[in-house]
Amino acid sequence: MFYGRGGQGAVTASHILVQAAIYENKYGQGFPFFGAERRGAPVTAYARISDKPILRRGVFSRADLVVVFDHRLIQLGLLKKIPVKKNGALVVNASSSASIGRDLINAEGRVRVYAVDATKIAEDLRLVVAGWPLVNTAMLGALVKALPVVSLESIERAILEYFGPKAGKVNSEAATRAYKELRYLGEV
Numbered sequence: 001m002f003y004g005r006g007g008q009g010a011v012t013a014s015h016i017l018v019q020a021a022i023y024e025n026k027y028g029q030g031f032p033f034f035g036a037e038r039r040g041a042p043v044t045a046y047a048r049i050s051d052k053p054i055l056r057r058g059v060f061s062r063a064d065l066v067v068v069f070d071h072r073l074i075q076l077g078l079l080k081k082i083p084v085k086k087n088g089a090l091v092v093n094a095s096s097s098a099s100i101g102r103d104l105i106n107a108e109g110r111v112r113v114y115a116v117d118a119t120k121i122a123e124d125l126r127l128v129v130a131g132w133p134l135v136n137t138a139m140l141g142a143l144v145k146a147l148p149v150v151s152l153e154s155i156e157r158a159i160l161e162y163f164g165p166k167a168g169k170v171n172s173e174a175a176t177r178a179y180k181e182l183r184y185l186g187e188v
Helices: 010-023 071-076 118-124 136-146 152-163 165-181
Strands: 002-005 027-033 042-050 063-068 084-093 111-116 183-187
Touching: 002 010, 002 071, 010 027, 010 042, 010 136, 010 152, 063 071, 063 136, 071 084, 084 136, 111 136, 118 136, 118 165, 136 152, 136 165, 152 165
Parallel strands: 002 063, 063 084, 084 111
Antiparallel strands: 002 042, 027 042, 111 183
């Protein structure tokens, strides 16, 4: 599950993740859930990845992994809505001072928490549109480090296909850098 703000690329990230899974002969589906589209408004996107055909459609009732594109969304109570499965993971776009408490997460058991400063990566690589850092590809790199459902190489390939050679190269670099810079914050 991806939580972001309109314009950060959460929906695009779910589609790129699914394409990466297809490259690895897996099954996948990605889809958004949001109200009126508005830059900056909270957006939720979903992705299912499996080794078997996926017959279930629709939103989740539980998640193995939650990716938060803007750490401030946590304070809105979004992580309380859907439980993270036991031994699941949470990946947050946050600076090095990030602290995520169990009281902010609806967890069925222990959850591994990770952080990466995807905003800084996007700004460093000039992945900014209309003043908004595009953190989606960086968060995909962090995601596959935290929960290796697909390889970083497949993510990079899907990014290149989605964005084309020029924009794909810099977005692929964002994914690789986030993969390397992901920090494990511990369990909650």
